[in-house]
Amino acid sequence: MELTCYLYPGWKPRIRAASSRRGWMDATPEAFAYRCLPLAIANSHGWEILSPCSFEAVWNGGMAPGDVIVRAHPGSLPHERPVGLFGQGVLTFHIAGILRTSPGWNLWVGGPVNSAKDGISPLSGVVETDWSSFTFTMNWRFTRPHHPVRFEENEPFCHIFPVERAAIEMTEPRFASIEDEAGLKEQFESWSRSRDAFHRKMAQEPPAAPADKWQKFYYRGIHADGAAGIADHQTKLRAREFKSESGKSCPMSSRNGGR
Incomplete structure (x- = not known):
């Protein structure tokens, strides 16, 4: 499966392989949260898109696009800043890239996995990226008004991973004894x-x-009697970094730390 991010002149998205680390998991006694392997695997299951600027946003409770106010860092560029585009208390990030997958594959698009943010919640979507010639947006919806929310520069605001389009409808769920x-x-x-x-x-x-x-x-990856479950059991997952046209890895790969 191939995943390509096509760049229009001037586009410089910050994309990195998702990190398994989370600040709140590090802070648990003896970092016990990492004992939950499904949690750590989910954290690193895909790629993160990072904010190109730091900013603070607040929603005044109204339903109009202008009811979301964004105060970005003075040095940020206008096209890098999120906006209140759709109304309904939604904060919108534009993604500077046209993401394409192999035929038959979509992208699941959502917020950083297992990383809550007070006062705002990410919205998730599934995008047909094997044919689309359009960019898409990542959206967050405020959960209460008059509560300022802050994103730092290089903080993940979006998490993506490929899903096979036919898999869900081909699945035959059932109950059994x-x-x-x-x-x-x-x-x-x-x-x-x-x-x-x-x-x-x-x-x-x-x-x-x-x-x-x-x-x-x-x-x-073993049963209680010590027998192996499967041969390809995973305790770590590391997605490959995006590479530039020169074949070099994206420089954001060096920032793949916890939060």
Whole structure:
């Protein structure tokens, strides 16, 4: 699958491989939030688009586009600043690039994953990027009026990743008895017993080492009996950086830290 960002003269989008790090996860005791592997994988599942300028925005509660006021850093360029374009308390970021995917693939477009922002919420969309000759916008909707919201320069405001267009409608969801899958009931009950025993032991004999405070079955990709789940289990995910026409990686890749 190919993902290309076509640049019109003067466009300089800041796009980087999404980071698995989050400031709030770093701040949890012993950084325990990273023990949730699905959380960390989701954080890095795609690419982030970063704000080219710092700014503060506030919504006065009205429904007109002008009811969103943006105060950008004095050194920012007009086309870099977000605007109140659609009304309804929506803040709009323009993305300086035409993103194209391989045939049959869309882009999921939304806010930074697992990274809440007080007073405003990202809106998500799915864009047919295998044919579109248009740019698209990333939009956030204020959740309450008169509450200033701030974005810093190089703070992610958008997260993208490819999704195969036919996959959802080709999926056939169903319910089934746990007995229908050979061995599944036994595996689940084994894990459940192990989990209960582990919690009892933790309550009676709290371990000193942080690594001993969780079982790590899912993290290690194994069942409770030690059997491997799948051969290609992932504990880390790193998307490739966008490259320039010269073949060099985008300079924003060096900024792929936590927040």
